[in-house]
Amino acid sequence: xxxxxVPDVYNRLWTPAHEPVLSIRSGDxxxxxxxxxxxxxxxxxxxxxxIVPRDAxxxxxxxxxxxxxxxxxxxVIEVEPLEFQPLGWGFTASRPxxxxxxxDFTEPxxxxxxxxxxxxxxxxxxxxxxxxxxxxxxxxxxxxxDPLPVMPPGDFGGNMDIRDLVVGTRxxxxxxxxxxxxxxxxxxxxxxxxxxxxxxxxxxxxxxxxITLHQGRSIPSPQFQTAGPLQPGIExxxxxxxxxxxxxxxxxxxEALRTMIDHLCFTYRIEPHEAYILASVIVDxxxxxxxxxxxxxxxxxxxxxxxxR
Amino acid sequence: xxxxxVPDVYNRLWTPAHEPVLSIRSGDxxxxxxxxxxxxxxxxxxxxxxIVPRDAxxxxxxxxxxxxxxxxxxxVIEVEPLEFQPLGWGFTASRPxxxxxxxDFTEPxxxxxxxxxxxxxxxxxxxxxxxxxxxxxxxxxxxxxDPLPVMPPGDFGGNMDIRDLVVGTRxxxxxxxxxxxxxxxxxxxxxxxxxxxxxxxxxxxxxxxxITLHQGRSIPSPQFQTAGPLQPGIExxxxxxxxxxxxxxxxxxxEALRTMIDHLCFTYRIEPHEAYILASVIVDxxxxxxxxxxxxxxxxxxxxxxxxR
Numbered sequence: 060x061x062x063x064x065v066p067d068v069y070n071r072l073w074t075p076a077h078e079p080v081l082s083i084r085s086g087d088x089x090x091x092x093x094x095x096x097x098x099x100x101x102x103x104x105x106x107x108x109x110i111v112p113r114d115a116x117x118x119x120x121x122x123x124x125x126x127x128x129x130x131x132x133x134x135v136i137e138v139e140p141l142e143f144q145p146l147g148w149g150f151t152a153s154r155p156x157x158x159x160x161x162x163d164f165t166e167p168x169x170x171x172x173x174x175x176x177x178x179x180x181x182x183x184x185x186x187x188x189x190x191x192x193x194x195x196x197x198x199x200x201x202x203x204x205d206p207l208p209v210m211p212p213g214d215f216g217g218n219m220d221i222r223d224l225v226v227g228t229r230x231x232x233x234x235x236x237x238x239x240x241x242x243x244x245x246x247x248x249x250x251x252x253x254x255x256x257x258x259x260x261x262x263x264x265x266x267x268x269x270i271t272l273h274q275g276r277s278i279p280s281p282q283f284q285t286a287g288p289l290q291p292g293i294e295x296x297x298x299x300x301x302x303x304x305x306x307x308x309x310x311x312x313x314e315a316l317r318t319m320i321d322h323l324c325f326t327y328r329i330e331p332h333e334a335y336i337l338a339s340v341i342v343d344x345x346x347x348x349x350x351x352x353x354x355x356x357x358x359x360x361x362x363x364x365x366x367x368r
Numbered sequence: 369x370x371x372x373x374v375p376d377v378y379n380r381l382w383t384p385a386h387e388p389v390l391s392i393r394s395g396d397x398x399x400x401x402x403x404x405x406x407x408x409x410x411x412x413x414x415x416x417x418x419i420v421p422r423d424a425x426x427x428x429x430x431x432x433x434x435x436x437x438x439x440x441x442x443x444v445i446e447v448e449p450l451e452f453q454p455l456g457w458g459f460t461a462s463r464p465x466x467x468x469x470x471x472d473f474t475e476p477x478x479x480x481x482x483x484x485x486x487x488x489x490x491x492x493x494x495x496x497x498x499x500x501x502x503x504x505x506x507x508x509x510x511x512x513x514d515p516l517p518v519m520p521p522g523d524f525g526g527n528m529d530i531r532d533l534v535v536g537t538r539x540x541x542x543x544x545x546x547x548x549x550x551x552x553x554x555x556x557x558x559x560x561x562x563x564x565x566x567x568x569x570x571x572x573x574x575x576x577x578x579i580t581l582h583q584g585r586s587i588p589s590p591q592f593q594t595a596g597p598l599q600p601g602i603e604x605x606x607x608x609x610x611x612x613x614x615x616x617x618x619x620x621x622x623e624a625l626r627t628m629i630d631h632l633c634f635t636y637r638i639e640p641h642e643a644y645i646l647a648s649v650i651v652d653x654x655x656x657x658x659x660x661x662x663x664x665x666x667x668x669x670x671x672x673x674x675x676x677r
Contacts, residue, residue: 158659211663212613219611219665220657257659279627280613284672285606288597297594302528304521304589308617312658318588344655346666348529349621350467350566354520356528357655363593 060084065091069098069120069244073198073217074206075236082126082238085272088141094120095261096195096245101150101169110152110167119209119218123242124200127272130239135273136199138230138241142267143192145174145248149262151336158257159316160335168332172260174248180260182337185327186365188249189293192264193224195245198281202235209245216281220259222250227286233278241270249340255316256339296364302347303357311357312344319359327366341365369393374400378407378429378553382507382526383515384545391435391547394581397450403429404570405504405554410459410478419461419476428518428527432551433509436581439548444582445508447539447550451576452501454483454557458571460645467566468625469644477641481569483557489569491646494636495674497558498602501573502533504554507590511544518554525590529568531559536595542587550579558649564625565648605673611656612666620666621653628668636675650674 066080083089095101098117127136149172155165172180172188179187196209198216212218216232224230232241246266250259301322303314319342323334338359347356375389392398404410407426436445458481464474481489481497488496505518507525521527525541533539541550555575559568610631612623628651632643647668656665 157661211660212657212665213663214613218657218660219613220660221611221665221667222656223607223609253655254657254659280611280623282608282610282627282631284608287606288599288603289607290597294597297596298532298598299591299593300532301591302530302589304523304528308621308655309658309664312617312655314589318591322591344658346562346617346621346653346655347531348521348527348563349618349653350563351520351527351529352466354522355618356521356530358530 060086060088062088065089065122070123070242071119071121071209072206073200073203073209075200075240077124079124079126079240082128083270084128088267088269089125090267091122092265093122093244093246093263095263097261104150104169104171106171110169119196119245121196121209121242121244124240126238126240127270130234130272131237132202132235133277134234135276135278136232136234136239136241137271137273138197138232139269140226140228140266141269143226144265145190145192145262146264147175148172149174149248149260151256151258151260151340153256153332153335159253159255159313163317164332164335168336170336174262183329183333185329185367186337188340188365190248191222191225192246192248193222194243195220195247195259197230197243199232199234200236200240200242214280218245219281220250220254222252223285223289224283229284231278231282233280251338251340251342253344254339256335258339260340290362293362293364298360298362300358300360304354306353308346308349308355308357311355315344315357315359319361369395369397371397374398374431379432379551380428380430380518381515382509382512382518384509384549386433388433388435388549391437392579393437397576397578399576400431401574402431402553402555402572404572406570413459413478413480415480419478428505428554430505430518430551430553433549435547435549436579439543439581440546441511441544442586443543444585444587445541445543445548445550446580446582447506447541448578449535449537449575450578452535453574454499454501454571455573456484457481458483458557458569460565460567460569460649462565462641462644468562468564468622472626473641473644477645479645483571492638492642494638494676495646497650497674499557500531500534501555501557502531503552504529504556504568506539506552508541508543509545509549509551523589527554528590529559529563531561532594532598533592538593540587540591542589560647560649560651562653563648565644567648569649599671602671602673607669607671609667609669613663615662617655617658617664617666620664624653624666624668628670
């Protein structure tokens, strides 16, 4: 098994047209650095600075494509994260027109995180967030005649933002093209299920992956296996949870989140735009029931061990 | 603080018109037995018997209403489950036209569980399910001019089917009427987030609750606080998860569940209708991301420690 450094090339679309940057064999490992989803445009931002529009054309710089020898459409690529090390800082931003509550938050806000303090980072003086870094975007390039933007995920994977794809998890991705053409990026240092405000703790990182080809096994969309409990340490003190009860799951999720934001503001004396950020990085959205027609319930779970009081 | 036995009376609607069965004070405890949601109609069912239509008018026998002295609309009732003991047997049933996959499963199926074997119960020869009993239905009676059926939950609570309302969790319910008029039932011995096939392990139980009135605090819908980790023991070996990627959360949930059913059938050599039952009692539906427009991701999580191989 060989180890490879991923060349310092970025691509920003899903298309078979990209020139491969590397070719590897099943079982090989790769290491890389990868910029945050805003391509470093907030490197110099300091808390409280005016928020200037970002250049969207620089969003989602991805590493790859990487060819895996022998991979054919219908196969499965397994990705095992071996190491993810966030690099110095991170940001979480809400912006008008995006996120789960676009009508509630009409002003942009950015929170800058100090990631030089070990395995946790502080949110104001109210919470200590354990870092659980992962790649928000990861996929084998889909078989698409037209280039696809990185933003929406698809059955092929891509911008999945699944917060359990951490070191130790085995990730299974469908192969759409000969050679697989693996690409990845959008590193996150921590995130709650849902990523409600539109961003996680967005942070550049150094990483390493092992890539394994499974032939003769097909999956319709990504699957994964975690190594153990999802939130070791994080859930030791239990959760405080709010509910949303609505005939539509999206509306139910919004109601649960709105009530959680109220709870955070009241209990921890923070502002709604701050609570929205905190929820995006630590609160989990679960589907409690989706069968008691016509009303479904989504619950928003806050792990209490991260809160200071 | 007094302790009360709840009288052996059942009601089957949400309405202020029911005669109260008991009046208690804040801090009192109550104990009770409560029938399963089918009112014992499957008591004599044996695995493989023909499935006969049930009398729907007997569904959801609830205990109560119980008056809490001093409770006023806008207050909060806290319910602390102190003990839940399932009584002997349970069932999980899928039926045509109900559940998350009504078009996939058009034949009824019933699985009968032996709950006399301690803290776990066996599913075929493939899984050992830890019991985590809770009440599927729990609420203060809403202020409704017309009687409401028990089936759909509402902002007042009711048929919530939230699987974390176990012993140790503190449950907060909005009060809609003078005296609160607490009612509860629909006991479940175990359930996954989503309750996908329409039933949990439905089982009669003996239980005890502590009831506390909180005045001067209002909540728009139920909230709860768990005592610790959600799945102690259950998640020690991690999870296998499938994904659904769709522009609608309900469709995404269906896709994740369909793929999980395929995974269960392939990996554990069971039939789809059996996998649907197993998923309903142990697989959790989580909203992985709901912001990467226009496609959302729901993931279905199977805890591996319950599976035999």
